[in-house]
Amino acid sequence: MKFFIDTANLEHIREAQDLGILDGVTTNPSLMAKEGIFGKDQVLRHYKAICDIVDGDVSAEVIATDLAGMIREGEELAELDEKIVVKIPMIKDGIKALKYFSDRGIKTNCTLVFSAGQALLAAKAGATYVSPFVGRLDDISFDGIELIEQIRLIYDNYEFDTQILAASVRHSMHIIKCAEAGSDVMTGPLSAILALLKHPLTDSGLATFLADHAKGTQK
Numbered sequence: 001m002k003f004f005i006d007t008a009n010l011e012h013i014r015e016a017q018d019l020g021i022l023d024g025v026t027t028n029p030s031l032m033a034k035e036g037i038f039g040k041d042q043v044l045r046h047y048k049a050i051c052d053i054v055d056g057d058v059s060a061e062v063i064a065t066d067l068a069g070m071i072r073e074g075e076e077l078a079e080l081d082e083k084i085v086v087k088i089p090m091i092k093d094g095i096k097a098l099k100y101f102s103d104r105g106i107k108t109n110c111t112l113v114f115s116a117g118q119a120l121l122a123a124k125a126g127a128t129y130v131s132p133f134v135g136r137l138d139d140i141s142f143d144g145i146e147l148i149e150q151i152r153l154i155y156d157n158y159e160f161d162t163q164i165l166a167a168s169v170r171h172s173m174h175i176i177k178c179a180e181a182g183s184d185v186m187t188g189p190l191s192a193i194l195a196l197l198k199h200p201l202t203d204s205g206l207a208t209f210l211a212d213h214a215k216g217t218q219k
């Protein structure tokens with residue numbers, strides 16, 4: 001399973017990249033706003049800065065919601081760097097935009113997906129990635145992981161090339177459950193990735209090993 005980091009924070013992206021396990025980055029307008037990145041020029045510069053750090057795909061979201069606007073913005077984003085994946089919302093004109101970019105070999109990520117039917121449409125339109133929002137479904141008492149399982153079954157039935165990118169991943173258990181469900185990619189915050197490291201028996205075991213080793217060096 002590929003690991004993407006879901007942030008526009010350059011320090012977090014650097015830390016994940018330095019760990020050697022990062023396969024890409026996803027962003028959205030809210031994550032950009034959280035870092036104080038506003039206005040077209042600043043946003044484009046920030047995407048370029050992210051691309052310069054990470055060794056993998058970088059999702060950059062269009063703001064337009066009409067077909068012509070999404071095409072215009074998407075083409076501009078795609079020209080920034082070959083790592084850019086144009087992120088398109090799951091709306092009617094978004095489906096047309098996915099098809100437009102797919103026909104031209106430009107990578108896409110269909111975002112704001114909350115049902116199997118939406119995921120089926122995104123795959124039919126040739127999306128490179130589909131982003132079901134696991135955490136936001138859990139927030140409203142729907143099982144986000146069950147949606148990943150459902151999409152996996154449908155995509156496997158018809159050998160769709162679209163990759164399932166589990167988004168809105170909030171914690172380490174989401175990551176493990178996404179891996180069990182066969183998600184191709186998960187995107188989550190640095191805290192969820194680092195939490196995978198933790199186990200009290202690792203910490204106590206290491207402390208014992210180091211203490212026993214120290215006994216030998218004292219003789």
Ligand code: G3P
Pocket residue numbers: 006026027028133135136167168169170187
């Ligand atoms: O990038 C989209 C998604 O990952 C947002 O996550 O935590 O705001 O639901 P969240």
